[in-house]
Structures are given as structure tokens and as C-alpha cells.
Amino acid sequence: MNLVILKIGGSVITEKGSVSSAKKPEIERISHEIASFKKEADLDLILVHGAGSFGHPQAINWVKEGFDAKGVYLIHSSVNILNSMVLDSLNNAGVNALPVHPLSGSLLEDGRLIELQVEKIKLMLERGIVPVLHGDVVMDRKRGAAILSGDRIVPYLASVMNASQIGAGTDVDGVLDEKGTVIKKITPMSFIDMKKSIQGSGTTDVTGGMLGKVSEFLELAKKGISSRIFNASKKDMVSKFLYGEDVGTLITDK
Numbered sequence: 001m002n003l004v005i006l007k008i009g010g011s012v013i014t015e016k017g018s019v020s021s022a023k024k025p026e027i028e029r030i031s032h033e034i035a036s037f038k039k040e041a042d043l044d045l046i047l048v049h050g051a052g053s054f055g056h057p058q059a060i061n062w063v064k065e066g067f068d069a070k071g072v073y074l075i076h077s078s079v080n081i082l083n084s085m086v087l088d089s090l091n092n093a094g095v096n097a098l099p100v101h102p103l104s105g106s107l108l109e110d111g112r113l114i115e116l117q118v119e120k121i122k123l124m125l126e127r128g129i130v131p132v133l134h135g136d137v138v139m140d141r142k143r144g145a146a147i148l149s150g151d152r153i154v155p156y157l158a159s160v161m162n163a164s165q166i167g168a169g170t171d172v173d174g175v176l177d178e179k180g181t182v183i184k185k186i187t188p189m190s191f192i193d194m195k196k197s198i199q200g201s202g203t204t205d206v207t208g209g210m211l212g213k214v215s216e217f218l219e220l221a222k223k224g225i226s227s228r229i230f231n232a233s234k235k236d237m238v239s240k241f242l243y244g245e246d247v248g249t250l251i252t253d254k
């Protein structure tokens, strides 16, 4: 069965300029767009959400100085609050969704993702359940603990699970050039010239903002797997992406 992997950015479901501030109406709107799609389409869906203002501001000092147990606890419990809101909203909208917390079952080695709970995720999909992962703090063999971004979870899962449709919804129309126009397609070749117009984030983002996202997705493109970056803050855009429309920026190998 075809597999869709969708990341909803923390910039969409939280106020990234604040601390621990959720945009509940946005979470609900997106849950309903997902619910309508799941009712109609016979596709497997994995959802990943960013940490937004429940993760980036909390993590910033620990990222600089290294994580201790208290830091891991504080960041994870904060992101967990956002994850519960997303899960409640999806289930209330009629989507059978369950959490998969990276801290509980993933492992990093010097920031590189080497283990994720894929078997558990497959079992959920077989039963029509939408697994919901999120950016998190995760134990790391070398660093003790480190941040695992949703932008890295997406290409990892896309590659090991052979996903057919991959997208990241964020708060801008796609990857923009220096004039503010959406770049329709980015390839590893074209990225060389475009790189200078792609920055981090306008707000606190410990995982590289837009440049981090594009870099992660380009690694996936090099394996022959395309993905999209589009605006999930606009009504019906998540729906359009799910139905396979040409939204935002396509990141592809050629």
C-alpha cells in the first residue's frame, strides 16, 4: 500500500515567537483535513510534527552546553504537551492516531539517527492507525543526548519504509528565492546556487530552520526519493498535498 509521510511544522501549530504557545484552531483545522482524507483514501499515513515553541526555546541552552538528565526531561515533557494536543485533536476528529515518542525508542550516534521504532510503526499502519512522531530530545551514544528534528525523522522513515509521498508543511509558501518567489523545484545541482538565499528561521530554531529542512530533504532526493515543502498555515493546503497536488517546492534528484 502507498505510504504518505507528512510533517506539520512547529511554525504552523505553535506561536514560534512565544514559549509553549499552541495554535489550537490550526491543530483542529489540520486534524479535520487529515480526517477527511483518511475517510476517502485507502493510504497509509505517518504524521510527524515539529516542536515549535514547545521545543526550540527550551532546548537552546542545552544545545550549546550539552544535555543533562534535567534538560532531557524538561524538553521532552514540554514537547509531549504539544504531542498530546495533536493526538487529542486527531482522535476527536475521527482519526485513529497514536503517539510514537522518539525519546522512548530511538537512538542517535553523534546526532545521526541509527534506530527508530519502525516495527511498531508498521503494526500501527497495518491496523489503520496513524502513528504520530515529533521532534524530540533523544539519547545519543556519543553526546549523551541530542536533538532529533522532525525534519530528520521524515527522510529516515521515507527511506526505510519506502514512502511514495513525502511533505513538510510550514508557515511559508515553499522555499523562497531572494525576491520572495516560491522556487518550484530544487535539485542537488540547483541548490549550489540557491543556497545563499535560504536561511535558518525567523524565530528560535535549533535544527537549522529552512536551510536545515532543505538539506535533510536533499539527502533523501539523492536516494531518488522526492519530497515537497509547502504552506500548511493556509486552509486546504494539507488536503491538497495529501491528494497529490503540485504544492510548494519539489525537492528532487533531477
Ligand SMILES: Nc1ncnc2c1ncn2[C@@H]1O[C@H](COP(=O)(O)OP(=O)(O)OP(=O)(O)O)[C@@H](O)[C@H]1O
Binding pocket: 008, 009, 010, 011, 012, 016, 049, 050, 051, 052, 053, 056, 150, 169, 170, 171, 172, 174, 175, 176, 177, 197, 198, 199, 200, 201, 202, 203, 205, 207, 208, 209, 210, 211, 213
Ligand atoms: N529561503 C527561504 N524560504 C522560505 N523560508 C525561509 C527561507 N529562509 C529562511 N526561512 C525561514 O524558515 C522558516 C520556516 O522554518 P522553521 O524551522 O521556522 O519552521 P518549521 O520547521 O515549520 O518549525 P519547527 O522546526 O518547529 O517544526 C520560515 O518561517 C522562514 O522565516
Ligand SMILES: [Mg+2]
Binding pocket: 050, 201, 205, 207, 208, 209, 210, 213
Ligand atoms: Mg524547523
